[in-house]
Amino acid sequence: MTALDNAALRAAATAVDGEQDRRAEIYRNAARIFHRKGYHATSINDIAAAVGLTKAGLYYYIKGKQDLLFAIMSFAMDQLDEQVIEPARRVQDPLTRLETIVARHARLITQDSSALTILVNELEGLLPDDRTDVIGRQRDYVDFIADTLAALRDEGKVVGLDPTVGAFSLVGMILWISRWYRADGRLDGDEVVAEVTRMAISAVLNRGDHSDAGDRGTG
């Protein structure tokens, strides 16, 4: 079932042909509506109406609301694996690898943030086993970035940065793009990707050579 679903989502992601698989249309719309209203605030009826079906008709294609959510998240995680992690693994130089990770992840988000945003925002909607699965894969991704930062530290290009904190911070910067980026905004997707990538690299390099006089009082 999951393999079938993922195939459908994959077809949905490449919205090329008109009336492909019906299932693809369902997953695509579900991801869009979950993204816009949130998982819990979205009813099965909302999704059914969006694809021109009744609720009962929709259940011919899906197994349940939670399975729908898990399928969308698994697809997003697969996307991340294929479009970000695997390409980056093939890059030897840690700095170039880091650039690859940030640029590719950011690009995925500017292209279509629905599934990837659901992936990070709706974890508590999953069944415990599914949640464990997704959290594990997310954790692997952060570890991959942290390992890259550790490699940079070993090269002497990064000093005094905790790799884990660094990895989380970069991920936060990237994920937040989906909250403010608009395709019809002042900057186009490529410009945003480039800008964020430059910031990310700067964030981990060239540290300790500027003022440190910030007010850190309590009030």
Add this chain to the structure above:
Amino acid sequence: MTALDNAALRAAATAVDGEQDRRAEIYRNAARIFHRKGYHATSINDIAAAVGLTKAGLYYYIKGKQDLLFAIMSFAMDQLDEQVIEPARRVQDPLTRLETIVARHARLITQDSSALTILVNELEGLLPDDRTDVIGRQRDYVDFIADTLAALRDEGKVVGLDPTVGAFSLVGMILWISRWYRADGRLDGDEVVAEVTRMAISAVLNRGDHSDAGDRGTG
């Protein structure tokens, strides 16, 4: 009503005395549960049970679920105003001001992220008018950071950075702390705040003096 609610939340935030105002306990628990399970997944019964009341008893103190959410968000925004924005406004030097913003915002999150996290994650649960209000205040905050970055650019300390993208990226980095920071983790709150602040400053300074060879292909 809102003024009263905020007073209660303020009391709740300083969890010093034992059986202060009952209302404070309600808001504190509501924020905690909204934070953990999400607004829509939290029932009024959940909150009532957490404070040892029945649902009807709880309604003696609150006006409704949406008002509760708005009160929590308004409190969080007030916290940001008082603990971050106002202190930072009194700092003249843009770089020091930026450090103040990041460090104080990050500190607020490591201390108690509930309300601040709800503030950014549950916007769609608000009534339209309330949402407009909150989004406006959030936008003002980002503009404040962007203005600070623009001032740094005018000083020549920052080159080639879009202030708006920069501001959003820093905010994303800061907000994400609430997702990974654990008070009982390897690093304590102050260490995390310092680390993130250093990254934030690095992210906007010292740009353009490193490799630019990242793979930005599509796969």
Add this chain to the structure above:
DNA sequence: GCGAACCTACCGGGCGGTCGGTAGACTATT
């Protein structure tokens, strides 16, 4: 005896999900 602080019991409604159908395309048989 009066108001603050709560409770029991209830309401209408929407939720996720299911059941028993059925129109119509397609196939198999005669």
Add this chain to the structure above:
DNA sequence: AATAGTCTACCGACCGCCCGGTAGGTTCGC
């Protein structure tokens, strides 16, 4: 060519449950 069976793709009606919210008390300190 006509008929009978079969399967895909759907729908109307319904289920039990829990939701946010309320009406109308009751208890208890003053």
